[in-house]
Amino acid sequence: MIARLFALVIKEFLAIWRDPRSRAVLFGPPLIQLFLFAYAATYDIENARLAVLNEDRSRESRELVARFTASRGFEPVRRLTHVRQIAPTIDRQDAMAVLHIGPTFAADLKSGNTAQVQIIVDGRRSNSALVLLGYAGEIVTGYASDMAAENDQPGPPAELVTRAWFNPQLESRWFIVPGLVGTLTLVVTTVVAGLSVARERELGTFDQLLVTPLRPLEIFVGKTVPALAIGVIEGAFIVLAAIWWFEVPLRGSHLLLALSLVLFLLSATGVGLMISAFARTQQQAIVGSFLFLMPAVILSGFATPVDNMPDFVQALTYANPLRYMLVILRGLFLQDLPGDLVVQQLWPMAIIAVVTGAVAVWLFRHRLA
Secondary structure, eight states, rough: HOOOOHHHHHHHHHHHHHHHHHHHHHHHHHHHHHHHHHHHHHHOOSSSSEEEEESEEEEEEEHHHHHHHHHHHHHEEEEEGGGHHHHHHHHHOSSSEEEEEEETTTHHHHTSEEEEEEEEETTTSSHHHHHHHHHHHHHHHHHHHHHHHHHOOOSSSSEEEEEEOOTTTTTTTHHHHHHHHHHHHHHHHHHHHHHHHHHHHHHOOOOHTTTSOOHHHHHHHHHHHHHHHHHHHHHHHHHHHHTTSSSOOSSOOOHHHHHHHHHHHHHHHHHHHHHHHHHHSSHHHOOOOHHHHHHHHHHHSSSSOGGGGGGGHHHTTTHHHHHHHHHHHHHHTTTOOOOHHHHHHHHHHHHHHHHHHHHHHHHHHHHHO
């Protein structure tokens, strides 16, 4: 038995090494993933977008704002003039945090009362929000100590009041579980679609399928429907588990969520069929699928914010359907994302679905060997 197992292992190594595409898969993906992890997978937060509402406009308040803007952790992107501007700024993700200084800040400092400063962070990104709150706490604590020493006061005259929107307790589960709806369905749908044509090629039946009266577009639809159905069923199961088992609130429209999931899975199926059309064997199809899936997850914002990635890496994320789906999922679960903002994420996925589907149909027609 041991001799048979050894011979089988040698045969598999030789089969992989003799095929040029298999050799490329052995060396190409590790190098690509090395660079992707090095540049994209970072938990450091630098230049987080900060909006400032300074209702006091005194020397003391301007000095506190200057400490925030001089910090590496924050980058001022907007000056607000009214409290009503805070909600739209956070809702549309124009800023990751809002620094709010009340109109009595300097007066409270001079009178010896506690001067409160509020910072509002986007709780949909719980990990980033926790880091930003730590940065803000250090800045305010340093400012308070300096002011206490300057005014010869026994204790710090200012304290920070924090509030996280959409995820008040900053539970990581609320951040991760909605993302799993997109990530896991992407994996299953891509692999199922990727194996469909490769399996037929390996069995020698795909050429027979092409000579039937079925047109390439009909073959594409026939290959798409099973993968799409499996993905929708799994997505629905994960959504129900998120709501009933993990107790993550679903505040948005169920209809928008279903529409978004179907369109997202169509784009994933197109990618899987493209991979399957190129692959000669099921083994290559599986490896090719994971060659796409690993960068797709890294570049989606699932674990680390896209804003923290270098510009050239961010440009790659626009071709990733999971990037748009995660915005929709976290927005509908935690925020009740408005329909117009959902549409802004839907049309890029529609373009990806059309392009990948057209390429897959073209590959079917030309019978890539």
